Amino acid sequence: TGNMIREALKNGTEMGLKAKSFMDEGKLVPDEVVIGIVKERLSADDCKKGFILDGFPRTIPQAEALDNMGVEIQHVINIDISDEKIINRMSGRRVCENCGRPFHIVTLKPKKEGVCDDCGGTLVQRKDDHPDTVLARLETYHKETEPLVSYYEKQGKLVTVKGQDDVEATTKAILEGIEA
Structure with a gap:
């Protein structure tokens, strides 16, 4: 959303x-x-x-x-991941201000630092990905969003997977969870 x-x-x-x-x-x-x-x-x-x-x-x-x-x-996916990993992942995100393509300073580097591989646009860090903002978002998550785990668990729609691994392993776990 x-x-x-x-x-x-x-x-x-x-x-x-x-x-x-x-x-x-x-x-x-x-x-x-x-x-x-x-x-x-x-x-x-x-x-x-x-x-x-x-x-x-x-x-x-x-x-x-x-x-x-x-x-x-049909399904609600809960990716369980530590706050520390969330901070590292989110604060490393960059997006092209022209085409919106995502990058990451560690896991998905552009060919040329600060420049979009697709359109040559400038890569920027969104305000909501700055570490201080991520911490504020996590605080809000624990207070307001975490209660959804039990809400959907009671409805039998919740699938929880560990998100500590790489994207491929997490994706595989999600697919297995919704096909079960």
């Missing part, structure tokens, strides 16, 4: 602009704003046969709003 919010911001929508100030401070975007953006996106034709939400819901009220939208949620 971060991409949905950024797209709404880029398009200058009212909800996107409302979301910006919260994102810049590492705070969760208020439920009513996120829910409005998600509801609008899920009504698009390309979501009719299925979709994957990344980063939504983040709170119990968002989960309840999603339940009330009448969309069927």
Whole structure:
């Protein structure tokens, strides 16, 4: 949903602009704003046969709003990873300010430092990936998002996988979890 919010911001929508100030401070975007953006996106034709939400819901009220939208949620994936690894991974992310392609200073380096391999654009660190902002986001996660684990566990939809390994191992564990 971060991409949905950024797209709404880029398009200058009212909800996107409302979301910006919260994102810049590492705070969760208020439920009513996120829910409005998600509801609008899920009504698009390309979501009719299925979709994957990344980063939504983040709170119990968002989960309840999603339940009330009448969309069927088959699985909820919880990637269990230490705070330390999260800080290292997120603070190392860079994105091309032109095309949006992601890079990482350790695991997915560009051919030329600071330059996008695809379009030659400048690579930047988003404000919400700065270490201080990541710490604030983690604090918020533990307070507001962690309760979703038991919410979806009670519904029999939760699949928890260890996220300490590399991307391939984590992806394999996710696929095994949803096929079980």
